[in-house]
Every structure is written in structure tokens, then in C-alpha cells.
Amino acid sequence: MNFNFRKLLILVFYLTIFQSTITAQFEVIKFGFSLNKNSYDRFNYELNDSIGTTGIGFTIGIAYEIPVFNHTSLSVGFGFSQRNYEVKYFDWPNSDRSNWATFPFQINYYLIKNLAFNAGCQIEHLIFKQKFVYYSDSLQQNSGYTKYDIGLIGGLQFRFRKIELNGSFIYGLRKISDTYFFDPLKGIGIYSSVKSYSIRIGLYYLFY
Amino acid sequence: MKENHLFIIIVIMLFRSAHKFNMIILFHQVWTIKLLLMVIYMIWCVNLSAQKKRTLELFAGPNLTNVQHIVNGEKLFFTTPERPFYTINYHFGAFINEGIFAKEDLSISYGLSFDKRASANTSFNKLLDEGYGFLGSSVLLKYKPLKNQNICLEIGTKFQYIIHNSKYAYLKAFKNFEFDYIIGIQYKLWKNIHVGTRFLEPLYIMRDKSNLVSNDPIVPKDISQIKTHSVELLIIYNLKIR
Numbered sequence: 117m118n119f120n121f122r123k124l125l126i127l128v129f130y131l132t133i134f135q136s137t138i139t140a141q142f143e144v145i146k147f148g149f150s151l152n153k154n155s156y157d158r159f160n161y162e163l164n165d166s167i168g169t170t171g172i173g174f175t176i177g178i179a180y181e182i183p184v185f186n187h188t189s190l191s192v193g194f195g196f197s198q199r200n201y202e203v204k205y206f207d208w209p210n211s212d213r214s215n216w217a218t219f220p221f222q223i224n225y226y227l228i229k230n231l232a233f234n235a236g237c238q239i240e241h242l243i244f245k246q247k248f249v250y251y252s253d254s255l256q257q258n259s260g261y262t263k264y265d266i267g268l269i270g271g272l273q274f275r276f277r278k279i280e281l282n283g284s285f286i287y288g289l290r291k292i293s294d295t296y297f298f299d300p301l302k303g304i305g306i307y308s309s310v311k312s313y314s315i316r317i318g319l320y321y322l323f324y
Numbered sequence: 325m326k327e328n329h330l331f332i333i334i335v336i337m338l339f340r341s342a343h344k345f346n347m348i349i350l351f352h353q354v355w356t357i358k359l360l361l362m363v364i365y366m367i368w369c370v371n372l373s374a375q376k377k378r379t380l381e382l383f384a385g386p387n388l389t390n391v392q393h394i395v396n397g398e399k400l401f402f403t404t405p406e407r408p409f410y411t412i413n414y415h416f417g418a419f420i421n422e423g424i425f426a427k428e429d430l431s432i433s434y435g436l437s438f439d440k441r442a443s444a445n446t447s448f449n450k451l452l453d454e455g456y457g458f459l460g461s462s463v464l465l466k467y468k469p470l471k472n473q474n475i476c477l478e479i480g481t482k483f484q485y486i487i488h489n490s491k492y493a494y495l496k497a498f499k500n501f502e503f504d505y506i507i508g509i510q511y512k513l514w515k516n517i518h519v520g521t522r523f524l525e526p527l528y529i530m531r532d533k534s535n536l537v538s539n540d541p542i543v544p545k546d547i548s549q550i551k552t553h554s555v556e557l558l559i560i561y562n563l564k565i566r
Contacts, residue, residue, distance in 0.1 A: 182469070
């Protein structure tokens with residue numbers, strides 16, 4: 117018997133994706149909490165240490181999900197997010213902390229009944245900053261610290277009854293810090309910049 | 325002589341074109357006013373079934389607030405210890421909620437509220453409080469997306485007029501204001517009692533309007549702004565009114 121494994125795989129894939137009951141067919145309001153591993157993506161930095169580049173933050177938020185197509189839904193939300201980056205101030209452990217208002221907007225594609233891919237973008241607005249404002253040393257004397265950030269989101273969400281487990285990766289497109297300094301040894305000016313990214317794992321309660 | 329004729333002709337042509345231009349503007353203005361009147365008529369004069377439902381919302385609760393100073397566009401901060409701190413304050417108010425466009429799931433709330441916002445600072449072992457009291461006027465659009473659940477999403481704006489200033493008397497407390505945006509959620513707990521949370525942050529920040537100037541006339545005056553924000557928890561009691 118000529119067993120064609122590829123055809124079987126395609127058939128299983130088709131049945132699981134297109135023939136199953138999809139949870140994207142009803143409206144949902146989510147309310148939840150997520151832990152974020154915040155990191156910096158540094159460009160033109162000579163220091164290779166990890167001090168001040170990573171930390172654990174959190175987000176509390178709500179989202180409203182509305183079905184658009186058979187397997188696809190759209191969700192818009194709002195969250196209060198805190199970013200922490202571990203730093204050392206002389207010998208004391210310390211943290212660079214900032215609070216953000218986040219407005220995520222994403223499309224969810226349901227592979228099977230309870231599992232969905234999501235992709236979208238997130239606008240983050242800096243509400244409050246307690247420490248370490250990064251200044252640009254340029255002649256224009258502009259602030260090096262951004263007031264808002266736009267990030268791309270990609271992730272997975274899994275639902276069980278009224279609980280949703282959500283994991284996502286967010287990469288900020290805007291430069292959080294943009295500094296310039298003149299290196300006297302090399303005789304050149306160096307522009308250094310930083311972008312942020314985070315890995316987020318969240319737990320949400322669903323109202324439907 | 326010919327030049328004079330030419331001049332008169334040009335003046336007449338200019339007058340005619342200007343008159344024509346004015347007529348076009350006037351014509352469009354008339355139509356704009358008519359359109360505006362029609363919209364006002366549609367909104368205010370049509371007998372909507374949603375007008376039957378009108379409730380008075382009395383609410384109060386704690387709020388988590390902070391105050392941040394911004395000088396010349398830069399946020400002021402202290403390295404260590406961290407300050408200013410978030411503090412728990414209070415807010416209360418009364419809104420009127422009524423349905424719009426004859427839809428059950430869409431309503432509008434408007435009313436007045438008092439909002440206390442403050443931060444705590446530590447300086448030379450002294451605890452300094454910086455607090456502001458605002459009288460606010462809000463307009464909120466409420467949307468109830470789920471039919472089975474009594475959950476309401478709300479978005480709106482709030483005009484906040486400062487009526488109490490604990491620290492900076494020179495800020496002319498009675499001549500300062502801010503415009504906030506509001507995002508919130510409400511959940512029906514039991515009968516007429518709802519619980520909810522709202523986030524408020526200014527789009528237009530309070531500005532130091534004092535006449536204080538530096539001793540050195542060459543040095544330009546610092547532009548000082550004060551940004552407040554608040555996360556409110558609410559307990560709401562709804563009363564049906566006509």
C-alpha cells in the first residue's frame with residue numbers, strides 16, 4: 117500500500133483548522149495581568165555587559181475581542197504597564213522604572229477551537245518616569261527619551277473555559293534612547309541608540 | 325488716459341471676482357448652518373425610545389495618584405530614593421446616564437466630580453505632600469458589548485479645574501486647568517450597585533502661569549508644567565430618574 121503521509125498531514129491540518137468549532141464566533145471581554153521580561157536592544161554601544169538592559173515588569177489591562185471572519189477576531193485593549201530595568205547605582209542594586217499606558221490592537225487567528233495566533237501592534241505612551249532620563253548630547257539639546265513607543269506584537273493564546281493564557285513577543289520600533297558622544301581617542305562622534313523589546317506571559321479572565 | 329481706463333476695468337474685475345468669491349463662501353456657509361441645524365434637530369428633537377432610560381449615577385472611591393513636574397519639556401526625577409511616590413487619595417461625583425440613538429447598548433454619561441490627586445516626596449527626612457483638588461466635568465461614552473454580562477466599557481474626556489492647591493500658591497490655583505482622557509470598565513455587582521475602574525491622564529497639562537522671573541534677565545523663564553494622573557476605583561449606585 118502506497119501510504120502518502122503528506123496527504124494525510126494536509127487532511128488533518130484541513131480538518132483541525134477549517135472544520136472545528138471556533139471560539140472567535142462570540143464577543144469577549146478580557147481582564148487580566150501579565151508579567152513582562154523587558155529588555156533593551158542596543159545599537160553602537162561599546163559596553164557589552166547586561167547591566168541596565170533587562171528586568172521584570174507587569175501589565176494590568178482589559179481587552180475587547182470581536183469576531184470578524186469565521187476564524188478571525190479583532191481585539192482592542194487598554195493596559196497600565198510598568199517597565200523595570202535592573203541597574204546598579206554605584207554598588208547599590210537599583211532599578212530604572214517607567215510607567216506606560218498601552219493601547220494594543222491585534223488580529224487573532226484561531227487554528228483550533230482554543231488556540232489562536234495573534235499579531236498586531238501596540239502604542240505605548242509614557243505616563244511617568246522616576247529615574248534616569250536619557251539626554252541627547254546633540255547641539256539641539258533635544259531630549260533623548262521618547263514619549264511614546266510603537267511596538268509590533270506576535271504571540272499565541274490558549275483558552276480553557278473562562279481562562280486565557282497568553283504569551284507574546286513585543287518589539288518596539290521607536291528609539292527609546294538616542295545619544296551622541298565624541299570619542300577623543302578615535303576622533304569620531306558615535307551615535308548610540310536603544311530599542312526595547314519584551315516577552316510577555318499573561319493570564320486573563322474572560323467575560324462572554 | 326488709456327491707463328486710467330485700464331485701471332478702472334481692473335478694479336471692476338477685481339470687485340466682481342471678490343463679490344463672486346464672497347457669494348460662494350456665503351452659499352457654503354448657509355448650507356453648513358442648515359446641515360448643522362438638521363443634525364441638531366435629529367439629535368435633540370427626535371423621540372428616541374432610549375430616552376425612557378435615564379439614571380443618576382452616584383459614585384465614590386479611592387484613587388492611586390501621582391504628580392510629576394516637567395521643566396522645559398523634561399520630567400524631573402530623583403535618583404535615589406525613588407520619588408515622588410504614588411499616594412492613595414479619593415474622588416466622588418454624580419453623573420446622569422442616558423441612552424443615545426435608541427440603542428440599548430450605547431449610552432452617554434455626563435456630570436460633575438471632585439478628584440484629589442497628590443504625590444509624596446521625601447526630602448531631608450521630611451515627608452512633603454503635594455496635592456491638588458480638581459472640580460471636573462466629564463462626558464463619557466458607554467458601550468455594553470456583551471448581552472449576557474452586565475459589563476460596560478467607557479471612554480471619554482474630562483475638564484479638570486483646580487480648586488485646591490496644597491503647595492504652590494504662586495501657581496494661581498483658580499486659573500489653572502487640564503483636559504484628561506478617560507478609559508474605564510464597569511461591572512454590575514448587585515441590583516443597583518456597580519463596581520469599576522477608570523484611568524485618567526491629561527492630554528492638556530497644567531502650566532505654571534505665575535509671573536516669577538529669574539534674577540538674570542538674559543536667562544529665559546523656565547516653562548514649568550505639572551502632570552497628574554490617576555487610577556480610580558469606583559463604587560457606583562444607580563438611581564432611576566425620569
